[in-house]
Amino acid sequence: MTKTATVESNDPTGRKVSLVMRGKVRSLIAVTPSTSVYFKGRPDEVSANVIELAATAQPFRIVKMESNLDGKIRYGLQTLEAGRRYRLETANLLRVGTYGGFIKLTTDLPQKGEIVVRVNGAIEGELQVTPLSVFIGKLQASEPERTGRIQVISTRGRPFGIKKLTYDHRLVRVVQEPLSDRAGFSLALIPILENVRPGTRQSTPLIVENDLAPDEVHEVEVQVVNFPVTP
Amino acid sequence: MQFLYLKRVALSVMGCWCILTAHALPLPAADVGSPAKPSLSLPSTSYDFGEVMEGAVVEHDFIVRNTGNATLEIRKVSRD
Numbered sequence: 001m002t003k004t005a006t007v008e009s010n011d012p013t014g015r016k017v018s019l020v021m022r023g024k025v026r027s028l029i030a031v032t033p034s035t036s037v038y039f040k041g042r043p044d045e046v047s048a049n050v051i052e053l054a055a056t057a058q059p060f061r062i063v064k065m066e067s068n069l070d071g072k073i074r075y076g077l078q079t080l081e082a083g084r085r086y087r088l089e090t091a092n093l094l095r096v097g098t099y100g101g102f103i104k105l106t107t108d109l110p111q112k113g114e115i116v117v118r119v120n121g122a123i124e125g126e127l128q129v130t131p132l133s134v135f136i137g138k139l140q141a142s143e144p145e146r147t148g149r150i151q152v153i154s155t156r157g158r159p160f161g162i163k164k165l166t167y168d169h170r171l172v173r174v175v176q177e178p179l180s181d182r183a184g185f186s187l188a189l190i191p192i193l194e195n196v197r198p199g200t201r202q203s204t205p206l207i208v209e210n211d212l213a214p215d216e217v218h219e220v221e222v223q224v225v226n227f228p229v230t231p
Numbered sequence: 232m233q234f235l236y237l238k239r240v241a242l243s244v245m246g247c248w249c250i251l252t253a254h255a256l257p258l259p260a261a262d263v264g265s266p267a268k269p270s271l272s273l274p275s276t277s278y279d280f281g282e283v284m285e286g287a288v289v290e291h292d293f294i295v296r297n298t299g300n301a302t303l304e305i306r307k308v309s310r311d
Contacts, residue, residue, distance in 0.1 A: 007295065008307040011271040018311070019273070019293050023280030057284060111286025 001025050028112040030054045039073075039092040039121040042155065048091040051117060052080075053105070059083030064106035069119055072099045088117065096125030096216050124155050126213035129220060136172070137191040137201070137225040145191065150220055152208055153184030160212035168204035170195045171224045189222060196226040270299030 007017045037049045078087045103117045134148040175188040206220040278291045297303035
């Protein structure tokens with residue numbers, strides 16, 4: 001750490017003087033390799049993460065452990081040497097999706113009351129659906145009616161079929177076509193503006209279910225816009 | 232007139248506190264004939280605490296000396 005302070009005086013030759021103080025702050029608890037965890041990849045390929053916490057000066061105990069990612073990650077603390085060394089193991093539970101949060105460890109050291117471990121995840125499913133949000137219809141008075149396109153592909157290049165598409169048939173028509181260059185489908189989204197009052201917009205989720213990973217359900221938010229035509 | 236001034240500034244970073252203290256020393260006698268003016272002099276403008284434990288409070292005194300012949304006023308000490 002380096003901190004500076006400025007002294008101002010009525011000395012006409014040097015009205016401001018900077019004072020610098022330096023020091024190397026030694027942590028009471030060494031966290032290795034770091035206080036952040038990132039899970040990225042397919043769920044079966046993401047391995048568990050291990051963080052070790054070690055006392056550098058005085059012994060400590062972890063008195064409480066909490067997270068805002070319950071259900072998305074699994075975590076547990078193991079005592080390697082009571083008061084001195086602990087191991088925090090974290091694993092991903094999510095099948096598909098992203099998350100960001102923390103695990104908070106409360107200690108009995110007044111000088112270091114808590115240790116926060118940041119946890120982020122970007123878990124790829126068997127299928128990748130892009131984009132996850134789309135605007136279709138008449139977005140501007142001067143523009144023609146816009147359609148949308150969604151791609152559904154296998155992240156491992158495995159053949160699959162779309163088992164079911166769920167959406168509001170009053171608002172949108174979906175045309176499914178296989179991709180020519182890889183395992184996947186293109187979904188054309190055609191707005192049905194007769195059912196959207198001019199000057200308003202309506203949204204419908206488009207839910208994609210597949211036969212390769214039946215437990216993976218992807219949802220796309222489709223906004224159907226009907227901009228009013230100016231008289 | 233002798234001017235005595237004391238300022239304390241606490242600086243914090245990464246849970247470690249530093250306290251800075253500046254003391255003014257007595258005013259020297261004025262030279263006859265030259266316009267009176269103060270002159271701030273600091274023998275040292277930096278200090279290294281070395282290794283400090285997280286959460287510890289560390290202190291250092293910086294000595295401010297007036298080598299001029301008028302009263303030196305410390306008008307402000309601010310953290311950057």
